[in-house]
Amino acid sequence: MTTNNSIQIMFAAVLLAGCGVSQSKPDNKPAETVAANAVSMFTLKKDVFSASLRIPGELVAYQQVDLYAKVNSFVKKLYVDVGSNVSAGQLLATMEAPEMNAQLAGAESRLRSQEAVYLASKANYDRLYQTSQTPGTVSQNDLDLAFAKQQSDYAQQEAAKAAYREIADTRNYLEIRAPFDGVISTRNVSAGAYVGPSGKGSEFPLFSLQQQRKLRLVVAVPEAYTAYLAGEKAISFTVRSMPGRAFNGTINRLSGALDSRLRSQRIEMDVQNNDKTLLPGMVAEVNIPLNNKDSVFVVPTTAVVSSTEKVFVVRLKNGTAEWVNVRRGRDAEGKTEIFGDLEAGDILVERANDEIRNGSKITQKK
Known part of the structure; x- marks a missing residue:
């Protein structure tokens, strides 16, 4: 009996000691909650957002051109080199194509021959016309044939003139001139080189002008x-x-x-x-x-929370936190412009995060 009583007394003492520890432990939970929910806030207002965009760019020549030879030829003489400053119309190089002189001489001969044919047919028509003034001397059919022959020979003469001008103009391409003021940035040929249009005589241009x-x-x-x-x-x-x-x-x-x-x-x-x-x-x-003419809502960048689901700010409403979805605008110098269902005068959390749950109690830090 004595042993059983001792065991019961010891068991009761342990239970009382455990209860005493539990009752004496302080409950700090409410104090921690109050401290965690006291946050810095600010009043929302509109402002003109001034920012700038820093971005890389490239400087290029205002005008740039690669100069090729118009006709297949050989470089006769170069008058400029890399780094030369040139003015519009300045002679840069001359070419030579001996066969072109022969073509020009042939075209000139054909032109002279056609001019003589036209003059003869014109004189024949003029004589027939003068004779036809006497009734019965020349039939109208002969007069019409002579006029048609004159017009045909005139057309042949104009064609010969055009062929001559074509070869003469082509020969002018043997001189390479600058189309505008600039600097020669590239030279790819030397005297005696065979050149021509791109893909036919030269893979690279004679000059590059900038x-x-x-x-x-x-x-x-x-x-x-x-x-x-x-x-x-x-x-x-x-x-x-x-x-x-x-x-x-x-x-x-x-x-x-x-x-x-x-x-x-x-x-x-x-x-x-x-x-x-x-x-x-x-x-x-x-x-x-990137200045905006209109005023917008501008907040500290720390007030905007970007989670995987949404972008929002935390607004104080009736003593509780309210998540308000917003759309971000530009960022500059720690400021961000936002767009959403907000009004001037709203109280927002300055350093917001998703740990401030929607609907939780919050107070403004003093």
Whole structure:
């Protein structure tokens, strides 16, 4: 009995000790919940969003052309070389094609012969016409035949003139002249080389000519930013070879269509380059301002939550958190423009995340 009583007393003591520990443990759960739900907030308002797009571009010659020989010939003399500055109409090279002189002489002989035939038929018709003024001397049929012969010979004479001009004009192609002011950037032939039209006499052009005093800055702007582009908008850009110097330009041309592969719009800016500091082919870093004329909702970037399912902000409504779906606009300097079912004056969480559950109690941090 004594042993059983001792066991019962010890068992009761253990139970009482366990209950005492459980009752004495402090419950910190409400305090932690209150601390976790106190967040920084701000008042939503509209503002004019000012941002800029930094994007690479390429400088290209304002005009560029590859010059080929029009006819199969041999290079007789070159008057320019790589780096030569030339003006419009300047002689760059002369060719020689001896067989063309013989063709021109033959065409001239045929022209003279046809002129003589026409003069004879014209004189014959004039005589018959004068004679026909006396009734009964010349039949009308003979007069018509003589007139037809005169017209035919005249047409043959004009054809001979056209053939002569064709060969004479072709011979003029033996002189290669600059179509505009520029710089010779490539020379692929030397004196005595056989040249001709592309694919027939020459695989490469005689010269490549570039206009460098005025350049085009070409940029492919992504589709998301095309709505903010406008003609005559001033831009600035830099190049790697001169990192400390900024250059200016103006948007002059928009392609008006998106590239099917890159989903971007080509824009061009004219850049004056009178000192030829910039060179065609340089890569530029372009800064394009994307200012919006209308005011929009602008919030800190941290206030926008991008989850795998949605993009939203957290709004304070009657002391609880409300997820509001939004669409993101542009981002710049820690600010983001948003579009959604919002109103000016709404209270939003400044640093939102998906741990602040929709419908949970939240308070504004003091």
